[in-house]
Amino acid sequence: xxxxxxxxxxxxxxxxxxxxxxxxxxxxxxxxxxxxxxxxxxxxxxxxxxxxxxxxxxxxxxxxxxxxxxxxxxxxxxxxxxxxxxxxxxxxxxxxxxxxxxxxxxxxxxxxxxxxxxxxxxxxxxxxxxxxxxxxxxxxxxxxxxxxxxxxxxxxxxxxxxxxxxxxxxxxxxxxxxxxxxxxxxxxxxxxxxxxxxxxxxxxxxxxxxxxxxxxxxxxxxxxxxxxxxxxxxxxxxxxxxxxxxxxxxxxxxxxxxxxxxxxxxxxxxxxxxxxxxxxxxxxxxxxxxxxxxxxxxxxxxxxxxxxxxxxxxxxxxxxxxxxxxxxxxxxxxxxxxxxxxxxxxxxxxxxxxxxxxxxxxxxxxxxxxxxxxxxxxxxxxxxxxxxxxxxxxxxxxxxxxxxxxxxxxxxxxxxxxxxxxxxxxxxxxxxxxxxxx
Amino acid sequence: xxxxxxxxxxxxxxxxxxxxxxxxxxxxxxxxxxxxxxxxxxxxxxxxxxxxxxxxxxxxxxxxxxxxxxxxxxxxxxxxxxxxxxxxxxxxxxxxxxxxxxxxxxxxxxxxxxxxxxxxxxxxxxxxxxxxxxxxxxxxxxxxxxxxxxxxxxxxxxxxxxxxxxxxxxxxxxxxxxxx
Numbered sequence: 001x002x003x004x005x006x007x008x009x010x011x012x013x014x015x016x017x018x019x020x021x022x023x024x025x026x027x028x029x030x031x032x033x034x035x036x037x038x039x040x041x042x043x044x045x046x047x048x049x050x051x052x053x054x055x056x057x058x059x060x061x062x063x064x065x066x067x068x069x070x071x072x073x074x075x076x077x078x079x080x081x082x083x084x085x086x087x088x089x090x091x092x093x094x095x096x097x098x099x100x101x102x103x104x105x106x107x108x109x110x111x112x113x114x115x116x117x118x119x120x121x122x123x124x125x126x127x128x129x130x131x132x133x134x135x136x137x138x139x140x141x142x143x144x145x146x147x148x149x150x151x152x153x154x155x156x157x158x159x160x161x162x163x164x165x166x167x168x169x170x171x172x173x174x175x176x177x178x179x180x181x182x183x184x185x186x187x188x189x190x191x192x193x194x195x196x197x198x199x200x201x202x203x204x205x206x207x208x209x210x211x212x213x214x215x216x217x218x219x220x221x222x223x224x225x226x227x228x229x230x231x232x233x234x235x236x237x238x239x240x241x242x243x244x245x246x247x248x249x250x251x252x253x254x255x256x257x258x259x260x261x262x263x264x265x266x267x268x269x270x271x272x273x274x275x276x277x278x279x280x281x282x283x284x285x286x287x288x289x290x291x292x293x294x295x296x297x298x299x300x301x302x303x304x305x306x307x308x309x310x311x312x313x314x315x316x317x318x319x320x321x322x323x324x325x326x327x328x329x330x331x332x333x334x335x336x337x338x339x340x341x342x343x344x345x346x347x348x349x350x351x352x353x354x355x356x357x358x359x360x361x362x363x364x365x366x367x368x369x370x371x372x373x374x375x376x377x378x379x380x381x382x383x384x385x386x387x388x389x390x391x392x393x394x395x396x397x398x399x400x401x402x403x404x405x406x407x408x409x410x411x412x413x414x415x416x417x418x419x420x421x422x423x424x425x426x427x428x429x430x431x432x433x434x435x436x437x438x
Numbered sequence: 439x440x441x442x443x444x445x446x447x448x449x450x451x452x453x454x455x456x457x458x459x460x461x462x463x464x465x466x467x468x469x470x471x472x473x474x475x476x477x478x479x480x481x482x483x484x485x486x487x488x489x490x491x492x493x494x495x496x497x498x499x500x501x502x503x504x505x506x507x508x509x510x511x512x513x514x515x516x517x518x519x520x521x522x523x524x525x526x527x528x529x530x531x532x533x534x535x536x537x538x539x540x541x542x543x544x545x546x547x548x549x550x551x552x553x554x555x556x557x558x559x560x561x562x563x564x565x566x567x568x569x570x571x572x573x574x575x576x577x578x579x580x581x582x583x584x585x586x587x588x589x590x591x592x593x594x595x596x597x598x599x600x601x602x603x604x605x606x607x608x609x610x611x612x613x614x615x616x617x618x
Contacts, residue, residue: 274472
């Protein structure tokens, strides 16, 4: 069988098995084992074993459970609720003010976590009921929560960029720095959108209660006290990474300790809570890593079969214009994002895209940010939109999944706009790392 | 609906020994994350305050984390919380769901079985190595401490894979027994 037919067969098998509901962790791994055995005999299994062991041995991976644990502890404390409460009284008499505040809180939470699930659940529990109670437009409120929560991987630290950095073998601190401005740009676009919509039609985003608005300044400041420590910890972790005080993994580990201290000071730390957070982190790692193992195995076998070379040839044959090839790559991220999660897309496309990219002379750091932005879109787009599923888990039953998906389109449009901006003006991503590292 | 944490086709099932073992090991290994945080925190402190970096913190943290990641797979399997897309599954009848469940377990057996077999052969070469005089000669990391870290990681894959496989096979057996 030639490689073109084989590639189609693999793709068909993957799509079929995934849609049927076979666990994601098994689909690519099982295909990899079958391919290895049928083409190379039992010896082929070694490529699967050694790739998995090699991947498992990379120290940068230790940062993942540290960031996940930090997020799990914060999720179990009242920090998100207090953060929201402290911010919300500053919304003042602006229409859409609480939506803006929700986005700002999402950015801050994004700086404490590198994953999106927990953040969306928190915002869904804390911010969404508040906005709906004020009489916010349902779609505007839902979209603010899902798009804002998805910022978790766009604002550093970011699990996506850790895995991208390992795959592309580029500096993770540089990636974290490069994503900062695009992340803020995206948040700014959300805020601008909310403000404009609410200025045109104030009924979409009513103001906060009189009582909250007229809270004395001292009272407003007092509310900030409880959240100062966790915010400082998150800021400290990023500073330590950027300034190079400690490696990413070490900074994240110190962040865990800082978060524990913050929870202790807030009187929220106890053994059942910590145990719960630890087990949650183990579960998240179990899910994510086995997904990665399987995809990584398939890539290894596919490469040995000449598949990567084939796909690269296919990609290179599209056009002689580098811009067109880049466009095709980004479009395939977005297209795959309708059906797959970011890990699958990362491991499926990067072995093909990265060598081609370097041949074209593009910066892999900038490309990582374009990937990260594309994954923002992937989080929201149906039928496989993880952000929407996470939110559905915590919304009242009268909000259907259809409602949630319908709310996403304006925010997806803003994400596409931000993606185009960063693609045409690479400086938005590269200015900061150039300034500090190069 | 789509990413869900419970298997839609088989309801609450009695806990079997392998499941209980997987969950227990998972809970125990989750403590590893706390140990890693403390170890790396210590490493940063002694490096900056006493200018005396440890030689062991990173290597041990890496090995411990590898065990937690690998055994997390068996934990999620025992809990049936591996991610799956249930869009189609939810619209099917009990019979069709049963078939899909069987395919899932078969795919799991093929993948985890193949991986565990490879991990066994690699561990054999890397961990169970002896000189002619019977001295233990494992594959070493080549760092300043030169631990047998690569062997430990392969061993993690072997042990964790084996437990994962046992949980899958246990669910398979349960399904077959129900059929009869």
